């Protein structure tokens with residue numbers, strides 16, 4: 664656990680076709696997520712902040728380096744959990760950045776959820792639970 668208050672540093676990222684689902688997921692779990700420190704890629708973070716009023720640190724947009732910034736945080740031990748709703752049906756110009764982010768999460772043993780079912784499971788257990 665990274666923070667003494669139990670808060671985790673949570674990265675939030677969604678590809679364009681998954682952004683509505685990400686916003687809905689955050690809205691659904693707003694109370695639990697409000698206990699953590701949220702950081703998102705530019706557009707995702709802005710959409711979440713706008714829709715929920717939650718404080719979200721915004722990095723660059725993914726294709727402009729936001730995925731790489733999250734990867735750097737993982738490499739530096741500054742991110743605890745990654746929620747990344749990946750579009751499995753679209754080619755991405757920054758696919759190498761997406762792969763690098765996931766590779767770094769695996770390498771540094773950072774828990775990551777790439778779909779809603781897994782993200783929901785994170786809310787049930789010690790990673791992001793609303794319970795203490």
Ligand SMILES: O=C(CO)COP(=O)(O)O
Pocket residue numbers: 676677678679703704705706707708723724725726729730757761
């Ligand atoms: O492209 C992304 C992840 O690969 C997400 O970036 P945005 O949140 O800026 O759209």
